[in-house]
Amino acid sequence: ELGFNEVKEAEASPRKAVTGLSADPLLKEIYILNIEGMQDEAIKRLQKTVKHDPNPEYYARLLKLLQATGRKAELVQNGEAYIKYLLKNEEQPRSKRLYEAAGVYVDCLRADPAFEIKNPKLVFELGEAAYQNRQFDACLAILNGYHKRFPQSELLPDAFLLIAKVL
Numbered sequence: 727e728l729g730f731n732e733v734k735e736a737e738a739s740p741r742k743a744v745t746g747l748s749a750d751p752l753l754k755e756i757y758i759l760n761i762e763g764m765q766d767e768a769i770k771r772l773q774k775t776v777k778h779d780p781n782p783e784y785y786a787r788l789l790k791l792l793q794a795t796g797r798k799a800e801l802v803q804n805g806e807a808y809i810k811y812l813l814k815n816e817e818q819p820r821s822k823r824l825y826e827a828a829g830v831y832v833d834c835l836r837a838d839p840a841f842e843i844k845n846p847k848l849v850f851e852l853g854e855a856a857y858q859n860r861q862f863d864a865c866l867a868i869l870n871g872y873h874k875r876f877p878q879s880e881l882l883p884d885a886f887l888l889i890a891k892v893l
Contacts (some may be wrong), residue, residue: 756787765795773804780811782826789833798837805834809843824855832856832864846876850885862892 752775760770772788775781785808792801812827831852834841843849849868865888872885876879879885 730871731880732772732831742866751781753783753787753826756791760791765791767768769797771801776807780807782808782812782815784870785811789830801837802834802841805830805837806841809834811866815849821855821858825859825861828856828859828861828864829854829870832867833868842875846872846879846881850881850888853885853888857888857892865892 752771755892756768756772759765759771769788769791769862772784772791776784776788786802789801789808792804808830811825812823812830814825818841831841843852851871853865853872854869856862856868867890872889873882874878876882
């Protein structure tokens with residue numbers, strides 16, 4: 727009777743989403759904290775969350791914030807946890823998981839050149855994934871020193887061949 731049931735077309739159209747905001751409430755909060763210059767608080771919240779809910783989006787955002795703020799030790803620590811999570815997560819195809827893990831591995835190497843994974847097969851697979859995705863610098867960074875770290879590896883000739891292909 728008061729005319730509230732009539733909706734004008736302009737009011738019925740959905741509002742445009744603000745660029746940069748996710749549908750996830752935590753990621754919205756992190757975005758806003760970052761915009762307001764409260765990166766430390768955003769990092770603390772993400773670190774707390776990934777311990778209980780290891781979500782790839784949360785890890786990715788956490789690593790970006792750690793890179794941006796120059797927290798190399800925390801980047802390496804969380805990067806290693808993210809790599810382990812990616813390799814265990816069966817929701818994505820293995821090739822995609824390896825590609826993402828290769829990117830995280832390279833980020834960890836840039837933060838700490840002494841960073842390494844002790845599994846020769848996994849290191850080779852990460853290098854191969856980077857190569858297949860045409861990330862040649864990443865491939866070289868991953869396989870650099872492979873012969874010194876894993877002199878007894880059965881994949882050593884394959885690693886040399888992959889490096890030769892890149893070069």
